[in-house]
Amino acid sequence: MNQILLAVVGTIFLAIFAIAFGLILSGIDRRIVARMQARVGPPLLQPFTDVQKLLAKQSIIPANAIPCLFNTMPIVALASAITILLYLPFGSFAPVLGEFGDVILILYLLTIPSLALIIGGFASGSPYATIGAQREMVSMIAYELPLTIAVIAIVWRLMIAGIHEPFSILTLMQNPVWSVVGPLGIIALFILLVMMAWVLPGELSKIPFDSPEAETELAGGILVEYSGRNLGLFMLSQAVKMVAISTFGIILLLPWNLSQFFGISGIIAWITDTIIFALKVLFVMTVSVTIIRTTMARFRITQIVGLYWLVLGGLGAIAMILMMVDAFFCEMI
Amino acid sequence: MKLTTSFNRSLWVFHFNSGSCNGCDIEIVASLTPRYDPERFGVKLVGSPRHADVLLVTGPVTNQMVDRLQRIYAQMPEPKIVMVVGTCAQSGGVFSTSYNLAGPVDQIISVDVYVPGCAPRPEAIIQGVVTAIAKFERLHGSAKQ
Numbered sequence: 001m002n003q004i005l006l007a008v009v010g011t012i013f014l015a016i017f018a019i020a021f022g023l024i025l026s027g028i029d030r031r032i033v034a035r036m037q038a039r040v041g042p043p044l045l046q047p048f049t050d051v052q053k054l055l056a057k058q059s060i061i062p063a064n065a066i067p068c069l070f071n072t073m074p075i076v077a078l079a080s081a082i083t084i085l086l087y088l089p090f091g092s093f094a095p096v097l098g099e100f101g102d103v104i105l106i107l108y109l110l111t112i113p114s115l116a117l118i119i120g121g122f123a124s125g126s127p128y129a130t131i132g133a134q135r136e137m138v139s140m141i142a143y144e145l146p147l148t149i150a151v152i153a154i155v156w157r158l159m160i161a162g163i164h165e166p167f168s169i170l171t172l173m174q175n176p177v178w179s180v181v182g183p184l185g186i187i188a189l190f191i192l193l194v195m196m197a198w199v200l201p202g203e204l205s206k207i208p209f210d211s212p213e214a215e216t217e218l219a220g221g222i223l224v225e226y227s228g229r230n231l232g233l234f235m236l237s238q239a240v241k242m243v244a245i246s247t248f249g250i251i252l253l254l255p256w257n258l259s260q261f262f263g264i265s266g267i268i269a270w271i272t273d274t275i276i277f278a279l280k281v282l283f284v285m286t287v288s289v290t291i292i293r294t295t296m297a298r299f300r301i302t303q304i305v306g307l308y309w310l311v312l313g314g315l316g317a318i319a320m321i322l323m324m325v326d327a328f329f330c331e332m333i
Numbered sequence: 334m335k336l337t338t339s340f341n342r343s344l345w346v347f348h349f350n351s352g353s354c355n356g357c358d359i360e361i362v363a364s365l366t367p368r369y370d371p372e373r374f375g376v377k378l379v380g381s382p383r384h385a386d387v388l389l390v391t392g393p394v395t396n397q398m399v400d401r402l403q404r405i406y407a408q409m410p411e412p413k414i415v416m417v418v419g420t421c422a423q424s425g426g427v428f429s430t431s432y433n434l435a436g437p438v439d440q441i442i443s444v445d446v447y448v449p450g451c452a453p454r455p456e457a458i459i460q461g462v463v464t465a466i467a468k469f470e471r472l473h474g475s476a477k478q
Contacts, residue, residue: 030372039370043342046375052339053386058410060383220381227383227410 007086010096015082015240021278022239023047028282029290036294047239054232062225064125073120074226074233080112081240088247089173090277093270102167103151106248110147110203113241114140117212117222117234124225132221135301136205136212142308143202143209149316150192150199153323154252157181160327169251176255185326189253191319195312196249197288202308203245204238207293211301246284247277254280340386340412340469343375344462347385347409351402351438352428353392356452357419361389364455376462382408387465390438393421393428399435406442412472414465416446418458423447 027044034041043049061067087101087109114136121133154177158166161180165171178189202209213221223234257273299307350358365371365378379385382405394402406415417438420426425437438444445468448461 034370034372037367039367040373041370042372042375046343049339049343049375053343056339057386057412060408060410215380218380220379220384223384224381225383231384 007096011082011086014085014096018082018085018240018243019236021281022236022241022243023051025242025282025285026239029285032286032290033294036291047235051232051235054227054235055229057228059228059230060225062125065225066123066125069119069123070225071230073116073123074230074237077113077116077120077237078233078240080109080116081237081244083112084109084244085240085247087169088244088251089169090247090274093274095169102169103155103172104167106169107148107151110241110245110248111140111144113237114203116237120226120230120234121212121222126225128218128220128224129222132212132218132224136222138301139202139205139209139212139304139308142305143199146195146308146312146316147199147203149313149320150195151252153188153192153316153320157185157323157327160331172251173255177253181323182326182330184322184329188319188322188326191315191322193253195316195319196253197284197292198307198312200245200249200284200288201292202304204242204289206289208296208299209304211298211304242285242289243281246281249284250277250280254284341466343377344387344466344469345377345379345385346387346389346416346462347379347382347405348389348391349382349402349405351390351392351398351422352395352434353419353421357391357422360452360455361391361418361458364458366455369455369459371459371462383410385409386413386469387462388413388415390415390417390422390444391419393425393431394435394438394441396433396435399441402438402441412469414445414468415442416448416461416465417444418448418453418461420449420451423449426451 024044024047026047027042030046031041031044061070084106086097087095087106089095118133118136118140121129121136154172155166158171158175158177158180163171163175163180178186181189201207205212211221212218213223218224223231226234257276348358348361363369371377382388388406388409390402406413415438417423421428422438425431425434428434435441446461446464448457450457453461
């Protein structure tokens with residue numbers, strides 16, 4: 001009973017934290033983009049204002065839409081994005097539902113906000129939204145391959161090193177993969193880092209992978225028929241998903257906490273770890289979303305598939321081979 | 334409909350060309366450049382009328398565009414504001430006697446803000462957006478009473 005209460009309180013707290021953090025992150029992202037384009041840019045709290053305005057506006061349900069699906073999908077997207085966070089540790093805070101899930105579960109959960117978006121797009125009964133939903137499906141299929149390769153390569157290496165329960169999130173957090181591998185493995189991990197940096201904008205459908213939403217050709221794509229509260233909920237779910245996917249990347253490839261190095265404990269350790277974690281998320285977002293989105297133009301959908309499957313998939317295969325050779329040498333010695 | 338002050342700081346604009354010569358449209362693009370940077374005040378150009386708060390119309394309304402203009406206007410969620418940019422949208426301008434013209438914009442849909450000029454300067458367009466914000470504030474004030 002006590003555990004259930006703890007989980008409920010943790011979920012509510014986490015939801016508020018993730019929404020606020022995600023919206024501030026997107027505010028920072030817009031600000032940095034503006035500075036890179038020699039503009040002043042919107043205030044940091046602009047996304048809050050946008051969402052507040054959208055929640056006050058009228059929500060139109062188009063005549064062609066399927067109302068039940070059209071209205072539930074924004075809620076499903078937000079709820080599933082928050083659910084991912086229940087399995088992820090923040091700084092040195094243990095995950096709320098840590099003992100029930102592992103990396104494979106998170107891989108599946110990460111697809112659900114996109115699936116909700118796709119169903120919502122198909123349910124809105126607009127040709128633009130239908131094309132957008134089809135493109136979102138294709139790009140989902142495309143980015144899943146490098147993401148899965150990265151996860152499997154890291155977890156397999158931990159397993160070979162004799163670490164118990166390699167699929168558990170806590171194991172990944174406590175045994176940074178960088179300290180397990182040899183020199184060849186370090187090269188492989190750098191390749192995986194590059195792959196993850198390219199998976200992130202695809203997962204969030206940001207430029208150059210925003211062809212599902214393509215403002216200029218599809219007039220907003222999947223979201224074309226959404227207005228008011230529903231659009232605001234989708235914006236919130238995007239913000240939460242931004243936190244979730246970058247936390248996942250951090251756990252896989254940048255899992256260090258400062259408190260372990262300096263041997264501090266108690267509340268100070270919690271605070272430093274949380275700050276370092278926030279800085280890591282900010283760094284990941286800046287490098288793999290903001291800079292990429294400012295410097296590049298949109299890819300065609302064929303180019304997205306080509307990039308993810310051929311280029312990044314090929315890099316992933318190389319990284320896996322390097323990892324195997326590394327594991328072979330490490331076990332020999 | 335409850336209006337909040339967030340409308341003043343987050344105005345999303347949908348641009349609709351109802352038969353303009355493209356002069357005003359170029360000026361609208363110019364007013365979005367880093368020199369003026371309306372995103373500082375939360376003003377953003379969106380791709381879908383469903384997301385928009387302001388419908389920005391340029392040009393006189395040709396016979397072909399009457400139906401489209403009315404449909405776009407109906408597709409926007411409340412509360413919404415219509416802003417016309419340019420002399421042609423206001424009165425027909427040099428095209429006013431043309432055979433294929435249905436008339437200026439305010440004969441088709443109700444207009445809140447007029448920005449005159451052929452073509453208006455970006456400063457004038459931004460002034461128009463500020464007037465639109467003032468209109469939202471007035472709506473807000475009347476909603477409170």
